[in-house]
Amino acid sequence: MPHEGVALRIRRMPLDTGRENIAVLPASSHALRPDLFRGFSRVEVRAPGAAHPNGAIIASLLTSDQPGLPGPDEIGLAEPAFRRFGLPEGTEVRVAPAIPPESLDAVRRKIAGQTLGTDEITAIVRDLAAYRYADIEVTAFLVGAASFLSTEELLALTRAMADAGTRLTWNHAPIVDKHCIGGIPGNRTSMIVVPIVAAHGLVMPKTSSRAITSPAGTADTMEVLARVDLTTEEMRRVVETCSGCLVWGGHVRLSPADDVLIGVERPLGIDTRELMVASILSKKLAAGSTHLLIDIPVGPHAKVHDGNEAQRLRKLFELLGDRLGMVTEVALTDGSQPIGNGIGPVLEARDVMAVLGRDPAAPADLREKSLRLAGRILENDPQLRGGAGYGRAVSLLDSGAALAAMQRIIDAQGPPPARSELCRLTVEIPADRDGTITAIDNLRMNRLARLAGAPIAKGAGIAVFRKIGERVQQGQPLYRIHASEPFEFDFALSAAQADSGYRIAG
Template sequence: MLNLKLIGIDTYRDNVAFLARNCEQYRPEEYQAFKKIEVKCGNTRLLAQLLLVDDESIVGVNQLGLSEQAFRRLGLEEGASVTIAPAEPPRSLDHLRKKIHGHTLDNKQIEEIIGDIASYRYSEMEIAAFLVSSAGFMTTSEMLALTKAMSQAGNRLQWKSPIIVDKHCIGGIPGNRTSMIVVPIVAAHGLPIPKTSSRAITSPAGTADTMEVLARIDLSMHEMKEVVEQCHGCLVWGGHVNLSPADDVLISVERPLSIDTREQMVASIMSKKMSAGSTHLLIDIPVGPSAKIRSHGDAMRLRKLFEYVGSQVGLHVEITVTDGSQPIGNGIGPVLEARDVMAVLRDDPDAPADLREKSLQIAGTLLENDPALRGGSGYKRALQLLTSGEALRTMERIIEAQGPTKTPSCLGELTKDILAPEDGIVTSIDCYRLARITRLAGAPMDKGAGIDLFKKVDDRVVKGEPLYRIHACFKSDYVFSTKYAEEGDGYTIGENL
C-alpha cells in the first residue's frame, strides 16, 4: 500500500502519478516501461502516466503523488491507501486501428472509443490518430454515432419546461458576444435558456471568459439549475458541469493540430446541446474571407449536417447565416467585450450597432419558439425587452444569482495605437490576424488585454489616424503583440471614392 499525496502541479488534462525511484514496495523501473499505471483503492480506479522522482521532499518512499487533476478525479482524501498496477491498453484501440486503415466504424465501436477517451485512457498520440483518421473520412452515420456517444459520456441536464432554447455560434469572429445579450433578453421574456459556454482555446475570448469579468461561471449542476429557476437563464462554463467531457478532451488535441472538419464540428456542438437538455437550438454560421466558413456554399453544406443530426436526435435546429467579414462590436478581449455587452444592455446610444442588431435578430428568432407569441413578432418583442431595461435587469439578476466577480478586471495599461498608413477607406479587416494580435497581448488569460477598435469596414481614415489600440498587462505580451501588429495590422485600405 502507498499513501496518497497531492502534488501541486497543473498537468492540464493529463493524469500524472509520481513515485519515488527508491520506493520500498514497488520496483519503479519495471513500471516505467509501461505507458500508464492504474491507481486502485477498492472499486475506485484511475489511469495515470507515471513519473519517477529522486527528491524525497516531493514524494516519500511509501507515497504515491498525484497531480492536481488526477487527485481531483480520483476523489480520495490525502493519505488514503492505494495500490498500483500496470494499466491494460484500452480494448477500443482495435477499433481505432480499423479506422486508421479506412474502415467505417459502427455505433458500438465509436461508443467504446469515446468512453475510453472520456475516461482518460487514451494518450494524446492515440487521440490525434483518431481525429486525423476521422478527418480523412467520416460517414454521416459515424458522425451521428459520434454525436450520441459524446452526449452520453458525461452528465445530462433535465428541465421541467417542455421548451428549452439555446444558441451557438461556430466561432471565428472576434468580439461576437451575442450570447451575453441574447440570454437576458430571452430570459426576460420567460423562455428558459440555460447557456453553457466554453472558454477560449485559440480565440481571444470565449463567452465564459467574458462573462467571468462580471460574474462567477464555475457553477455546479445544482447551482446552475437554481439560477435558471430564479432567472430563466444563466451563462456558465460548460466544462465545470461535465457536459460531453470527451468533446473537451478531443478539442484540446484537435485545436493545436488545426483539425476542424465539418463532421467533427457538428458532433462537438450537437453533443453539448443534447447534454444541456436543449429542445430548440439556433446555430449562427458567420461567413467571411477570414472566418471559419468562407463561402455560402460551404455554409449550406454545414447547415444540412446540423439539420440532419437534429432530426435524428429530436432537437429542433434553426440555422442563421451571418456576416463574418469583420469583428463584431468595438472591443476584442474579455474586458472590452464585457464593456460592449453592457453598453448594449443599457441601450447606450454609443453601443456597437452591429452587436446590438445581431443580438436582437437572434433573440427575436429564439422568441418565436414561444407558442404564446404571435408569429413574426419575435424581433419586436426582443427590442421591447431591450429598450425597456427589462433585459438589463434580468442580466443583473443573473449576475447576482451566479455571484458577482470578487476581483474586478481592469483594462491593460500598456497601450499602443496602430495607425493608418495612408488615406482611404477600410475595405477589409482580417479577423484571424486581429485575434492573433489580441492573444499575443495576453487575452484571454489576462482579462484586460485586448484591442479597442476605432475603425470598421467602410470607414474613412486619414494617414496617421488610429485604427485600433492594443491593451496589454505585461511588458513581454505588449512587445509580442505590438511587433506582430507592426508586421501586419490586419487592415486593408482602399483609395478614396
C-alpha cells in the same frame, strides 16, 4: 491486470499538466521493479472510494531524481489527476501497470478506414471521458475520424459524447439555446440574447465555453460580471429563478469526451465539419436543449469562407439535429470583421452592458445582430409568428426589461471570483496610409489580443476604432492594444507593427 500492484500513498504534486493525468514515482521507489513495469509507460492508480469511474485512474508515468519528490513509499499525482481521483493526500492506493483500453482496437480499425458500430464508438468515447487514452492515442482516433465518418457513426459519436457526462433535464418546454461556431472577435451576442429571451419568459439555460484559441469565450466574458463555475444544482436554481443563465459548461461536465478531443485537435489543426457538428450538438443534447439556433458567420477570415461551404454545414447541422430530436435552425451571418468595439473579456463585457443599458455609444452591429438572433429564438413561442420575434426583442431591449433580466442573472449567479479592470499598458496602432478600410483579418486580431494577454488577463485585448468601409488618414488610430505585462505589450506591439490585420486601399 498483469499484477495486483504495489501499495503506496498518494501525494499531491503542484504541477498543472492541463488535461492529461500524470503520475510521478521517485527513481528509488520499490514500485519501479523491472518485473512489474517493464514495457509500460502508464499506470493504474486504484483505491476504494475514488471519485473516478471504477475507483481508478490511468496516468502517464514520470520518474523523478529529486529526493523526496515524492517519497519512496509515495506516488505523486499532478493537479488534474489528484482532482479527478478525489481522495486526500496520504490515502493508500494500489499502483499497477495499466493495460491499454480494449477500445483501441476499434481506433485501429477506424484508422484502417473501416466503419465502426455504435458499441465500438460508445466504448471509445467512454474511455476518452475517463482519460484512459494518452494524447497520442487521442490523436490516432482524431486522425481516423477526420478521414471519414458515416452519418450513422456521426450520430453514434454525438450521442455517446452527450451520454458520457451530465445530462440535464428540465421541467419546461421548450428549452431554447444558441451557439456560434466561433472565430469572430467580439461576437458576444449570447450575453445579450439570453436576457432578452429570459425577459420574454422562454427558458434558456446557456452553457458556454472558455477560450481555447480565441481571446475570450462567453464564459470568460461573463466572469467579468458574475461567477460562472456553478454546480448543476446551482445552475438549476438560477434558471428556476431567472429563466436563464450564462455559466461555464466545463464545470457541469457536459460532454467531457469532447473537451478531451478539443484539447488535442486544436493544436493539430484538425477541425472537420463532422467533428465540429458532433462537438456542438453533443453539448446541446447534454444540456437538454429542445430548440437550437446555430450562428454560422461567413467571411474570408472566418471559419466558414463562402456561401457554398456554409450551406453544406447548415444541412449537416439540420440533418443531425433532426435525427437527435432537436429543432435546429441555422443563421448565416456576416463574418467579415469583428463585432462590437472590444476584443477581450473586459472590453467585450463593456460592449454587452452598453447594449443592454441602451447607451447611445453602444456598438450598433452587436446590438443589431443580437436582436435578430434573439428574434428568431423568440419565435419558438407559438404566440410570436411571422417575424414578430424581432419586434418583441427590440421592445424588451429598449424598455429595459432585458437589462433587468441580466441583472437578476448576475445577482443569482453571484459575484465574480476577482475584480477585473482594463489593462493600462496601451498603444494605438495607426493607419499606414490614406484610404478606405477594405478588410480586417479576424484571425490576426484574435492573435494580437491573445499576445496582449487575453483571456488570462481579462483586462487585456483590443479596443476597435474603425470598421470596414470607413475612410482613414495615415496616422489615424485603427485600434488600441491593452496589454497585461511589459513582455506581452512588446509581443503584441511587434506583431501589430508587422501586420496590423487591416487592409486599406487608396
